[in-house]
Amino acid sequence: MKIDLTETTASAINKALVQGRRAVGTPAIGMVLTLVIVTDEENAYDALKAANDASREHPSRTLVVIKRVSRSPRDRAKARLDAEVRVGTDAGTGETVILRLYGEAIDHAQSVVLPLLLPDAPVVVWWAVNAPLNPAKDPLGALAQRRVTDAYAAEQPIEELTGRADSYTPGDTDLSWTRITPWRSMLAAALDQAPCTVTSAVVEGEEFNPSCELLGMWLASRLDVPVTRTDSAGPGLTAVRMESSGGTIVLDRADGSLATLSMPGQPDRAVALKRRETSELLAEELRRLDPDDIYAAALKYGVERLQVAGKGTAAADDKPAPAGGEAAAQGQDAPAKPAAKKAGAKKAAAK
Structure with missing residues (x-):
């Protein structure tokens, strides 16, 4: 009616x-x-x-x-x-x-x-x-x-993330963060199955996609390791590679639907990692009304601290990079990290 x-x-x-x-x-x-x-x-x-x-x-x-x-x-x-x-x-x-x-x-x-x-x-x-x-x-x-x-709907998505970090108040969230929930769950579960020390990570995805930067910031903040951001043709996030003491852990999704999880000493496994509709993302956010502390920690890590493939550390007097793509993700490289944390402490990072 x-x-x-x-x-x-x-x-x-x-x-x-x-x-x-x-x-x-x-x-x-x-x-x-x-x-x-x-x-x-x-x-x-x-x-x-x-x-x-x-x-x-x-x-x-x-x-x-x-x-x-x-x-x-x-x-x-x-x-x-x-x-x-x-x-x-x-x-x-x-x-x-x-x-x-x-x-x-x-x-x-x-x-x-x-x-x-x-x-x-x-x-x-x-x-x-x-x-x-x-x-x-x-x-x-x-x-x-x-x-x-939804930072993805902004004209300059990467700059939008920086603004979100500066103005964050408990209760804020973004659908770009919600889109990577299955990725975070899968990566946390993979680290639980393979006790090892992660030393670095690479996040691969299309340009101007804030979910790629958020996943990189989440990995860097939770694992305390340098994370490199690389571009691909998409759609969306396409791959995450983590170097560890036991070998390379890879979660690769080339078609936006089915992903392959590769772990040292184990056969490759096909996992469902379909890109979700806006209604599914919204329904997930409505399930919780409390502040999302993990999102806050990842957001405040800072886009400018992610590394960009093929580029060295930004000079101290360099101007901030423009929004979007590799230039936006460059900024100043993260400082050298101490020995990486053990993987067993990471499973709480996923929602």
């Missing part, structure tokens, strides 16, 4: 939600959280589809905030709110309200959203595009326990 409201108010939207629930025969509220999606008109459909799919696991009230900038100076000064209320089969397993803000209402989105939040329920804000540099200080982000961004 869909209800369209033009030049409306939050009070009228709440009444429409009650009316819609009664019309479809579900007067009780069985939702567990409020998901606020901040997006633009172009990406609203994909973001809402991902949220509806994720709602099968996490029934929620979904509020989609779309800020519409008018070309007319007169219209820009006039505050206006249009809404589309969806309940029943049109809204997954929860409720959906699409809010289109015009004029001065754009600068007060939090005032529109606040009366529509579920009482006594957690709030998660997801910026599908154009995330603020400091999500916790954003007016909408201040309402939430969890703030989800």
